[in-house]
Amino acid sequence: MFTLLVALLIFSVVNYFISKASWRVGSIINALIGSYLIFQVFTIPKGTEVTIGKFLGETLALQWTNAGFYFSFVSLLVIVAVMFFAIKWLDSQKHPAAFNMFILMVTAGSLGVFMAKDLITLYIFWEIAVLSSMLIIPMGKKESRKAAVVYAVMSAVGTYMFLYGAFMIYSRYGTFSMPEIAKNLANDPSTSFKVAVVLLIAAAGIAKSGIFPLHTWLRIAHGNAPDAFSAVLSGQLVKLGSYVLMISVAVFPSLKIFANLKLYSGVPAPNYFLIALGAASIIIGTLMAIKQDDMKMLIAYSSVANGGYILVGIGTMDPLGFEGGVLHVFNHALAAAVIFMAFASVVYRTHTKKISELGGLIHKMPITYIAYLFAIISLAGIPPMSGFISKWMIYQALVRKGMFITAAIAFFGSIGSFLYVFRPLAGVFLGQLPRKYKDVKEVPPIMWIPMLVLVAISFVMGVWPFPILQPIENMRADFGIAPSFKIADAQNWLVRGFSGSWNPVIVFNLFITGFIVAYILYTLFPKPKKVDLLKPHKEEGAPINIYTSGEFIYTPELYHYNTKFYAGFERMYEKHPSWEKLLYMLAKFFHDVGEWIHGWFFRPSPSAYTFWLAMTILIIFWVRW
Amino acid sequence: MTAVYKAILNLVIAFFFVISLEGIARKITARIQRRIGPPWYQNFIDIFKALSKHPFSNGWIFDFGVLMALGGAIATAAIIPMGSTFWTPFPNTDNFFVIMYLFAVGSLGMAMGMVGSGSPWSAIGVSRALTQMLGYELPYLVVMSSVMYMYKTSSIHLLIEKQATNGWNLYVMPIGAIVAFISLIGMLGKKPFDIAVAPAEIASGPMAELSGKYMGLLQIMHAFSIFVEVGLFVDLFLGGGSLGWFLVKFIVVWVLATLISSVLPRFRIEQMLKFYWGVPLGLAFLNALFVLLGWTF
Amino acid sequence: MKERTMWEQIADSLRSRSLWMLHYCTGCGAMELPPTMTARFDMERFGVAPMATPRQADIMLITGYLNTKTLRRVIYTYEQMADPKYVIGFGSCTINGGIYFDSYSTINRLDYYIPVDVYIAGCMPRPEAILEAFNYLMEKIRKGEADGWKRYKENYEWYKQNQIRSLGEVYVHDEFHE
Numbered sequence A: 001m002f003t004l005l006v007a008l009l010i011f012s013v014v015n016y017f018i019s020k021a022s023w024r025v026g027s028i029i030n031a032l033i034g035s036y037l038i039f040q041v042f043t044i045p046k047g048t049e050v051t052i053g054k055f056l057g058e059t060l061a062l063q064w065t066n067a068g069f070y071f072s073f074v075s076l077l078v079i080v081a082v083m084f085f086a087i088k089w090l091d092s093q094k095h096p097a098a099f100n101m102f103i104l105m106v107t108a109g110s111l112g113v114f115m116a117k118d119l120i121t122l123y124i125f126w127e128i129a130v131l132s133s134m135l136i137i138p139m140g141k142k143e144s145r146k147a148a149v150v151y152a153v154m155s156a157v158g159t160y161m162f163l164y165g166a167f168m169i170y171s172r173y174g175t176f177s178m179p180e181i182a183k184n185l186a187n188d189p190s191t192s193f194k195v196a197v198v199l200l201i202a203a204a205g206i207a208k209s210g211i212f213p214l215h216t217w218l219r220i221a222h223g224n225a226p227d228a229f230s231a232v233l234s235g236q237l238v239k240l241g242s243y244v245l246m247i248s249v250a251v252f253p254s255l256k257i258f259a260n261l262k263l264y265s266g267v268p269a270p271n272y273f274l275i276a277l278g279a280a281s282i283i284i285g286t287l288m289a290i291k292q293d294d295m296k297m298l299i300a301y302s303s304v305a306n307g308g309y310i311l312v313g314i315g316t317m318d319p320l321g322f323e324g325g326v327l328h329v330f331n332h333a334l335a336a337a338v339i340f341m342a343f344a345s346v347v348y349r350t351h352t353k354k355i356s357e358l359g360g361l362i363h364k365m366p367i368t369y370i371a372y373l374f375a376i377i378s379l380a381g382i383p384p385m386s387g388f389i390s391k392w393m394i395y396q397a398l399v400r401k402g403m404f405i406t407a408a409i410a411f412f413g414s415i416g417s418f419l420y421v422f423r424p425l426a427g428v429f430l431g432q433l434p435r436k437y438k439d440v441k442e443v444p445p446i447m448w449i450p451m452l453v454l455v456a457i458s459f460v461m462g463v464w465p466f467p468i469l470q471p472i473e474n475m476r477a478d479f480g481i482a483p484s485f486k487i488a489d490a491q492n493w494l495v496r497g498f499s500g501s502w503n504p505v506i507v508f509n510l511f512i513t514g515f516i517v518a519y520i521l522y523t524l525f526p527k528p529k530k531v532d533l534l535k536p537h538k539e540e541g542a543p544i545n546i547y548t549s550g551e552f553i554y555t556p557e558l559y560h561y562n563t564k565f566y567a568g569f570e571r572m573y574e575k576h577p578s579w580e581k582l583l584y585m586l587a588k589f590f591h592d593v594g595e596w597i598h599g600w601f602f603r604p605s606p607s608a609y610t611f612w613l614a615m616t617i618l619i620i621f622w623v624r625w
Numbered sequence B: 001m002t003a004v005y006k007a008i009l010n011l012v013i014a015f016f017f018v019i020s021l022e023g024i025a026r027k028i029t030a031r032i033q034r035r036i037g038p039p040w041y042q043n044f045i046d047i048f049k050a051l052s053k054h055p056f057s058n059g060w061i062f063d064f065g066v067l068m069a070l071g072g073a074i075a076t077a078a079i080i081p082m083g084s085t086f087w088t089p090f091p092n093t094d095n096f097f098v099i100m101y102l103f104a105v106g107s108l109g110m111a112m113g114m115v116g117s118g119s120p121w122s123a124i125g126v127s128r129a130l131t132q133m134l135g136y137e138l139p140y141l142v143v144m145s146s147v148m149y150m151y152k153t154s155s156i157h158l159l160i161e162k163q164a165t166n167g168w169n170l171y172v173m174p175i176g177a178i179v180a181f182i183s184l185i186g187m188l189g190k191k192p193f194d195i196a197v198a199p200a201e202i203a204s205g206p207m208a209e210l211s212g213k214y215m216g217l218l219q220i221m222h223a224f225s226i227f228v229e230v231g232l233f234v235d236l237f238l239g240g241g242s243l244g245w246f247l248v249k250f251i252v253v254w255v256l257a258t259l260i261s262s263v264l265p266r267f268r269i270e271q272m273l274k275f276y277w278g279v280p281l282g283l284a285f286l287n288a289l290f291v292l293l294g295w296t297f
Numbered sequence C: 001m002k003e004r005t006m007w008e009q010i011a012d013s014l015r016s017r018s019l020w021m022l023h024y025c026t027g028c029g030a031m032e033l034p035p036t037m038t039a040r041f042d043m044e045r046f047g048v049a050p051m052a053t054p055r056q057a058d059i060m061l062i063t064g065y066l067n068t069k070t071l072r073r074v075i076y077t078y079e080q081m082a083d084p085k086y087v088i089g090f091g092s093c094t095i096n097g098g099i100y101f102d103s104y105s106t107i108n109r110l111d112y113y114i115p116v117d118v119y120i121a122g123c124m125p126r127p128e129a130i131l132e133a134f135n136y137l138m139e140k141i142r143k144g145e146a147d148g149w150k151r152y153k154e155n156y157e158w159y160k161q162n163q164i165r166s167l168g169e170v171y172v173h174d175e176f177h178e
């Protein structure tokens, strides 16, 4: 395992030089390596342990667990899809060689995080992933530099808290190894220490998966990163955060650790705190996503909301909630990756990411549209895509626990997701095609095949979810969350909750039957006449042939509704307080204080220096005296 | 195999029963306005006439959207239990959330197809419809959560059985039932909440481009949706009952909703949201609190 | 006239019982529609209901005079309606120009431009007359005689010629539309 990671890191540098010669060869090699890695993760036997070094007298080690396997598999799916996608997409980028190098580093870093057995190894690989992704973000445009800085700062806030927590643990127990820490924490009498440590460890995850107080980087980073890399950011890197959150509540068994801190229906207080943060992210993410005009920022905010879902699910530590949260990692990873790749395709062809400048692309890019459509069905949690299963589980858990307010927020987020995913659907893909895009073409197959493959996986897992549920069940057994209860009942084709079950195959069959019946009805009756929506583009001087209140319209883009799509609703929270603005105000305050100090102490004039020198000497004398 | 027969019966009843009821609703509204009104079978005539016309199609996504809408509605209507465990086609799958989200397939299909027609009126209508959904679903789902929490099951036929011993939910949690009924009116898109399909203002919104059989198919889909929405309310709050009783209760709920809607004007979007997120949502949480404390009748 | 198949007969009798109308309210006739629709005369009892867009509608009501500017819109809208479609011309203005017969900008005979199935004479026809016209149209549809939409298809060239003669060009091009 360790050799694999080191080989990846070394090869990433080698690949830089290969890519310098020909970036296409480099990206093809990348894609092949990625595909090889997917097969590789299945071959490593569970429980393999490798020692990689010593730190403060403690051995650092890698360990291959069920959780690591699941998260690595999901990450690799996303990364490999993006690698294939990049083979063609990279020709719109300025630094393809660097992209090829850093994306391999990101892969190595995140695999390392999922394999790490102790907190320090985790930290090291974490930094590799964060730094290399930070270097990809500003590759696109000038304004992305700031995005990279915000991203790095937010990450740093999280990781330093994490490190602080790790050293607190070390000074008390003398170990970094996670299983040992879990054991020690469970027997520790000091509540405040446990709470502090768990929340400090969770802070890294909060920062990374864009949970409420530290969510502001997502919008900037996702919005400004190179388009295809946003798919990795949102589909995979954010999931590193979910993994750390899972460590802090499940690997450190919070039900046992905080057995005396149970707040409400068996959920410990620190978990409740995390759930509250998750719920806040759902609200903020949903509300902000609804009003975005930039389609990438829209999905970035939706990642905030979905990160909230994952945290809410995992935080309950209910078997269903936990499983739902972890399954949501898979669903959101795939859906967000496909959505971002679809947007990258749109930007690749049209060079804009503003919804208000686009429209009607379905006539030109039907395959991209289909990929986007199925991805949003999954993201909105509608059967028969797999997104529904995780939402169902989370709802079951929340209802069973009687957490009505959190449940109401989760419902709000879920219905809100219909709203925000529909906005790009209607504004970008449906409606009228603006005249300037009348010669746009579908992206080449190497770009749409990865999207369709991910969508197909998500679809198959929605109809037959048991292969993906099995590793999660194993994981749940590892963490000892009601291991005897079986949610995935493959024999009876049922997904079981404590209160009722459902059969994904029946749901799918019903859906197909309904569709066939509808199709039969459809064919029974007279054939329709086709209305050509592109007629104004093809024929000079032909008006559009749809209902226009009897008006003749020759400029289709004027007859397309995509600006302020939810104006009636957006107006209700126009004057909302903004956390982001508050942070910027804080930053500006510190900046100003710095300037002031700078102005006083570092005057670029000799007299000022002499003055301060004299003052210092005087003070020293005064103190001595 | 019996499951399939029961599902077909569901669909047949949904079709004939609900479309007749829609005609009756038109009659009732007419009588309230001191008109004679159309015969009760008027909606059948309307639908079959629409199906017989030579329509226009605005592209493949338009066709696909209509098919998805009808398919989703058929799939959902086939699951709904009709008042008792015996008339439950799929006892393993009649989970409340499954029904709610399967139901969304139809709405999504309709929204997508209609916006795919290229008409901005449709897009405006859909944006209104989605906003309205945000309004009514929230109190409704909170009430439903408290029902499911109280009986510790989310399977609808089990909830019906529990009510048989425990009394109708209408009596057990009257506040919840009222809130659910208010949400039901929004779900049905009836008068104070027919924001999405405002014929005079936005040219009947999503349906602006529907001609001939598309209109007919969507009317059939609408009938199935009504069956799902009202059927769920009857199952969950009026205790279901034998098939006949189920239909009688269905008629009562439907007529009540029609009576209320035929004397009210229409809300604006933000008024609707403020309304739903005000008193009904508050009452829904109050109801949840009562359930938590065990203060139910 | 061709024999209708059984399906067409059934379809025609359904069509006659469910007329969705698009009222193109340009002329004075628009004023007579509200009483026809509401409690006094109640046309919904015949299955006649107002619809919002031409795509959904079966009958188009031309409620009075048409000048060349609105005629363009009428033709455009008529062509957007789904077959079978019927037209009712209200008042003497649509028959022979009525009191505007010598106006420079109004047309005199509607059925030069689009086929009209039923005319209602009068200036302005009363709601009773309108109901009578609906009933007459229903009768015609039931017998399969309301074939304006077929005539429009068969004699499309002739209609187009007339339209272009009066309007110059059916689709307008001016600074507001580019």
Ligand code: SF4
Pocket: C027, C028, C029, C063, C064, C065, C090, C091, C092, C093, C094, C098, C099, C122, C123, C124, C125
């Ligand atoms: S016929 Fe008489 S009432 Fe009708 S539009 Fe002409 S002038 Fe007006």
